[in-house]
Amino acid sequence: MTIVMKDFPEETKRIPPYNENPHLLLLHFFDKYDECQWQDWKRQSYFHKLSYKLEKKNMEERGTFFDVIIKNS
Numbered sequence: 001m002t003i004v005m006k007d008f009p010e011e012t013k014r015i016p017p018y019n020e021n022p023h024l025l026l027l028h029f030f031d032k033y034d035e036c037q038w039q040d041w042k043r044q045s046y047f048h049k050l051s052y053k054l055e056k057k058n059m060e061e062r063g064t065f066f067d068v069i070i071k072n073s
Contacts, residue, residue: 025065030058033068
């Protein structure tokens with residue numbers, strides 16, 4: 001990233017400042033889905049890959065943010 005930032009300073013300015021809001025989804029992945037909360041988070045932040053190992057039992061729960069967003073249930 002440092003090399004890119006040096007070689008492309010104008011593009012670097014387009015990168016949004018660090019925002020920890022995407023981590024809110026990780027913390028609430030298996031909470032009951034709430035459409036208002038989801039819309040609020042989408043307005044506040046950009047998203048990135050959440051590459052954490054998840055427990056299978058949690059991934060099978062219905063009605064969670066994970067279920068609605070990732071599994072599209």
